[in-house]
Amino acid sequence: MGNCCSNPNASVRKKKEKNHNIFSIDHPTNHKGRKKLCVLEKATGNDIGSRYDLGHELGRGEFGVTYLCTDKSSGEVLACKSISKKKLRTSIDIEDVRREVEIMRHLPKHTNIVTLKDTYEDDNAVHLVMELCEGGELFDRIVARGHYTERAAAGVTRTIVEVVQMCHKHGVIHRDLKPENFLFANKKESSPLKAIDFGLSVFFKPGERFTEIVGSPYYMAPEVLKRNYGPEVDVWSAGVILYILLCGVPPFWAETEQGVAQAIIRSVIDFRRDPWPKVSENAKDLVKRMLDPDPKRRLTAQEVLDHPWVQNAKKAPDVPLGETVKARLKQFSVMNKFKKKALRVVAEHLSVEEVAGIKDMFHMMDTNNSGNITFDELKVGLQKIGQQVPDPDVQMLMEAADVDGNGTLDYGEFVTVSIHLKKIGNDEHIRKAFSYFDQNQSGYIEIDELRVALVDDLGSDQEEVIDAIIRDVDTDKDGRISYDEFSTMMKAGTDWRKASRQYSRERFNNLSLKLMKDGSLQVANEVR
Numbered sequence: 461m462g463n464c465c466s467n468p469n470a471s472v473r474k475k476k477e478k479n480h481n482i483f484s485i486d487h488p489t490n491h492k493g494r495k496k497l498c499v500l501e502k503a504t505g506n507d508i509g510s511r512y513d514l515g516h517e518l519g520r521g522e523f524g525v526t527y528l529c530t531d532k533s534s535g536e537v538l539a540c541k542s543i544s545k546k547k548l549r550t551s552i553d554i555e556d557v558r559r560e561v562e563i564m565r566h567l568p569k570h571t572n573i574v575t576l577k578d579t580y581e582d583d584n585a586v587h588l589v590m591e592l593c594e595g596g597e598l599f600d601r602i603v604a605r606g607h608y609t610e611r612a613a614a615g616v617t618r619t620i621v622e623v624v625q626m627c628h629k630h631g632v633i634h635r636d637l638k639p640e641n642f643l644f645a646n647k648k649e650s651s652p653l654k655a656i657d658f659g660l661s662v663f664f665k666p667g668e669r670f671t672e673i674v675g676s677p678y679y680m681a682p683e684v685l686k687r688n689y690g691p692e693v694d695v696w697s698a699g700v701i702l703y704i705l706l707c708g709v710p711p712f713w714a715e716t717e718q719g720v721a722q723a724i725i726r727s728v729i730d731f732r733r734d735p736w737p738k739v740s741e742n743a744k745d746l747v748k749r750m751l752d753p754d755p756k757r758r759l760t761a762q763e764v765l766d767h768p769w770v771q772n773a774k775k776a777p778d779v780p781l782g783e784t785v786k787a788r789l790k791q792f793s794v795m796n797k798f799k800k801k802a803l804r805v806v807a808e809h810l811s812v813e814e815v816a817g818i819k820d821m822f823h824m825m826d827t828n829n830s831g832n833i834t835f836d837e838l839k840v841g842l843q844k845i846g847q848q849v850p851d852p853d854v855q856m857l858m859e860a861a862d863v864d865g866n867g868t869l870d871y872g873e874f875v876t877v878s879i880h881l882k883k884i885g886n887d888e889h890i891r892k893a894f895s896y897f898d899q900n901q902s903g904y905i906e907i908d909e910l911r912v913a914l915v916d917d918l919g920s921d922q923e924e925v926i927d928a929i930i931r932d933v934d935t936d937k938d939g940r941i942s943y944d945e946f947s948t949m950m951k952a953g954t955d956w957r958k959a960s961r962q963y964s965r966e967r968f969n970n971l972s973l974k975l976m977k978d979g980s981l982q983v984a985n986e987v988r
Contacts, residue, residue, distance in 0.1 A: 497545055499557055500581050508580040508587045514540055523547045523557075529589055538577060541588040556659060557586060563632055563658045564590075570626055572619050574643070574656045595644025595651045610743055613705040614773035616653065617746075618765065620701060623655045624694045625761035633670075633690070636660040637697035638679045639704065664691060677720045678710045682753050685721055692755035695764060699750025706743060707735055711751065719935055727753035742769040798914060798929060802893035802950060807875045809892050818878045822871055832868035887947070894946050905941040 508514070515528035518539060524547070529540035548554050564576040580587040598616070620637065627634050636657060644651040660674045671687040673680075681696035683689040703711040711730065712723035729751055730736070731744055746769045752758040764770060825833050825841030833841070835858055862869060897905045897913050911926055933941050933949045941949075 496583060497548070497554070498581070499543075499545070499548065499554055499586050500561060500579055501558070502579075503581040503586075504578040505580050506582050508540070508582070508589070511578070512538070512540065512589060514542075523553070524585070528592070537592055538589055539592040541590070543586045543588070545584055545586070559663075560658050560661065561588065563661050563663070566663075567626065567630055567632065570623070571652055572623050572654050573626075574654045591645075591654075593643035593645050593654055593656060595646045595648070597640055598642040598644070598653060599639035601644070610706070610740060610769075611773060613702065613743075614770055616705055617698065617702045618770050618773060619653045620655075620698050621695070621761050621764045621770070624698055625765065627661070627694070628691050628761055631663050631665065632658075632661055633664050634658065634661050634694050634697075635674045636676060636679075637694055637701065638676045639701055640676075677717060677724075678712065680724060681755070682725050682727055683755050685725060690755065692758050692760075695750055695758055695761060696755075698764070699747060702750065703729070703747055706739055706747075711747075714932075714935070725753075727751065740769070742767075742772075746770070798910075799950060801913060802890075802896070802946075803876045804872060805893040805896045806889040807872065809889060810875075818875050819871075821878070822874045825874075832866075832870050833874060834868050838869065890947050890950050891943070893950070894943050897941075897946075903943065905946060907939065910941070 505511075511532055513530045513532060515530060517525055517527055519526040524541050524543035526539055526541045529538040530536070531538065543557060548557065561576070561579055564573075567573060569575060574593060575591045576588060577591065578589040580589070620642065624634065624637070634655070636659070641655060641657040642653050643656050644653055662670065664670070668690065670689055673684060673687065675684060675693070675697070679697040679700045681689060681693040684693055700710060700712070712720060712727075714720045714723050729748060731739075736744065746759075746764065746767050749759045749767075750764060759767070821841070822833070823829075824844065825837050827837055827840075838858060858869065862873060894905070895901070897909055899909050899912070900906075907926060907930065910929065914926075930939065930941070933945050935945055935948070936942070
């Protein structure tokens with residue numbers, strides 16, 4: 461529950477208890493005179509306003525809001541996470557807050573862990589005052605850069621694994637390591653990186669095993685899905701982050717939660733596509749050993765820090781990894797064009813009622829009646845309908861919708877992106893789009909049909925892109941796309957970075973049971 465509160469829903473946790481907290485201050489049986497909920501055992505005080513001034517909101521999460529916080533006596537600027545007691549509905553919620561505070565107090569002061577300064581508790585909320593990190597998330601820097609050079613990646617990896625090592629030495633498993641849970645202290649390139657969220661962390665004793673599914677899907681170790689794990693899971697998660705640092709995408713990616721889980725269980729790492737041929741053997745060796753599916757063979761935190769690639773970080777290549785990001789983003793882009801073509805077919809089959817509102821919106825935005833919407837018209841139009849969208853996001857939306865690349869949106873492009881944003885796409889619409897690609901009506905979109913449909917969108921590397929589309933969409937690996945696979949693609953996102961922030965806490969919980977039930981675990985083990 462660190463001090464950014466950007467998206468706690470990106471982590472998942474099995475809730476073993478659904479009962480309301482009878483001590484909650486808003487519980488109907490908690491009448492005047494009864495004992496009110498006490499969350500913290502040793503809070504600094506009950507009146508945060510006696511020492512701190514709370515300023516503007518910095519972030520908002522599932523349980524609380526983070527505010528700018530100023531120490532009245534010293535003028536020090538901090539962050540305050542205020543957790544509403546109304547949101548603490550179960551004993552598990554309460555215990556999570558208590559344990560987070562206990563763990564942050566238990567861990568020794570460390571350059572790369574955000575410092576908890578004070579804790580306050582009043583009738584309505586628990587307030588955690590901690591140091592302010594103004595440099596943004598590691599996640600956002602990865603997205604902005606697309607990748608890191610080996611030297612920079614080695615430095616970040618060392619920092620993350622030093623945090624892991626320190627946690628393990630003091631009997632703590634983090635359980636939710638991911639780029640979103642690391643913040644930079646300031647905007648400088650040399651800024652220290654700090655772990656900010658211990659909301660899912662747990663104390664452990666040597667040899668103790670855990671069964672609760674906790675963490676974020678892309679970074680979850682296979683033994684978590686098998687419900688039998690220990691501190692080794694943190695090294696796996698750090699290995700996933702390292703893979704992303706070097707190439708810009710996660711090692712285990714799929715369109716669905718089920719697909720992500722199966723990819724994790726299979727644990728097959730792709731080192732064939734760019735930029736991996738250009739990455740040093742030492743770096744690849746470390747990735748493989750951190751992502752060993754057998755936790756007994758997996759490197760410990762200390763062994764990672766002793767690895768030659770980390771030890772010689774300053775000697776690691778400090779040059780960009782070629783066209784890595786462009787190549788990967790192009791595959792996503794072309795995948796999006798595949799979906800956009802399908803959405804265009806959907807648009808052609810919309811009823812008059814379905815398209816009426818979109819048409820009116822287009823004419824409202826097209827202020828000069830040119831038949832095309834410019835960037836400025838789109839920006840102003842979004843503001844008129846109450847959408848305050850930052851310029852970079854407007855530009856991203858513009859580029860995503862501008863299929864012909866002429867810098868403006870014609871009516872067809874506008875309808876297509878509107879359908880996508882409104883999620884107009886019932887099974888009948890999707891079926892018609894599928895039939896457009898399935899020219900021979902075989903019930904499958906075959907490679908030749910895909911090649912013909914996308915001929916205008918493919919460059920010289922068309923075969924590589926077609927292979928990437930088949931690999932991502934063809935989940936049963938029969939070399940063609942069925943209707944079910946096509947429907948899944950249409951209904952799912954295609955960008956892991958967006959999807960990483962969209963998982964709810966409950967959606968990933970039962971996947972290991974499903975995998976065991978349908979035999980996927982056994983199949984995965986046989987493949988390995």
